[in-house]
Amino acid sequence: MTQPPALPVTFRPLRTRIVLLGVGLAVFAVITVVALVLGTLSPGERISFIFTGLLFLGVLALLSRPRVDAGTEGVTVVNLTSRRRLEWAEIVGVNLRAGDPWVFLDLADGTSLPALGIQPGIGKAQAIADARTLRTLVERYGTGQS
Known part of the structure; x- marks a missing residue:
């Protein structure tokens, strides 16, 4: 990792x-x-x-508002008209598949949350790198380690 x-x-x-x-x-x-x-x-x-x-x-x-803020306490997903705060343990997966318009966060309750702050639109390579980084953070902090 x-x-x-x-x-x-x-x-x-x-x-x-x-x-x-x-x-x-x-x-x-x-x-x-x-x-x-x-x-x-x-x-x-x-x-x-x-x-x-x-x-x-x-x-x-x-x-232009969407972003994903990752801090020690968890992740805040800011989409067009909504903001959602998640604890690290609530996120079980970070997905950006070929053709996806943005990253999807798989949550512990079985739902999926779009995270428009990471989108391949103009900067595909940057979006892929950001998705990998967020996935690494989820693996690190989602398990309770620090």
């Missing part, structure tokens, strides 16, 4: 996050400039343009 990294450690799709937030900010800036430059728009129309840009930025910021 490989030596696990020092805790705490955070896993997140960094490239995807950069792209999402970059595009969101660029679109918001363009829509805002267009709203302010067009002289034929009423103040209400300008506000609705800017609000639409903010809404678009907000959705992309929400899509």
Whole structure:
């Protein structure tokens, strides 16, 4: 078994996050400039343009939220709209199979929890390495050793 990294450690799709937030900010800036430059728009129309840009930025910021935080006490999985705290012993497996959109955590209660913070989208090699690292951490800390 490989030596696990020092805790705490955070896993997140960094490239995807950069792209999402970059595009969101660029679109918001363009829509805002267009709203302010067009002289034929009423103040209400300008506000609705800017609000639409903010809404678009907000959705992309929400899509960039997922992460997996591993600490000495356990793992926190932050997905799009939810956050779940797990003790190490609750996690019995870490799976990232070919074609999976993200890692799935097999839990002691027989259920599976998607962990969107590790996804192969843009950075497949990084996602595979992160899944292996998390698997090593689960093997190390899930057994009660420290």
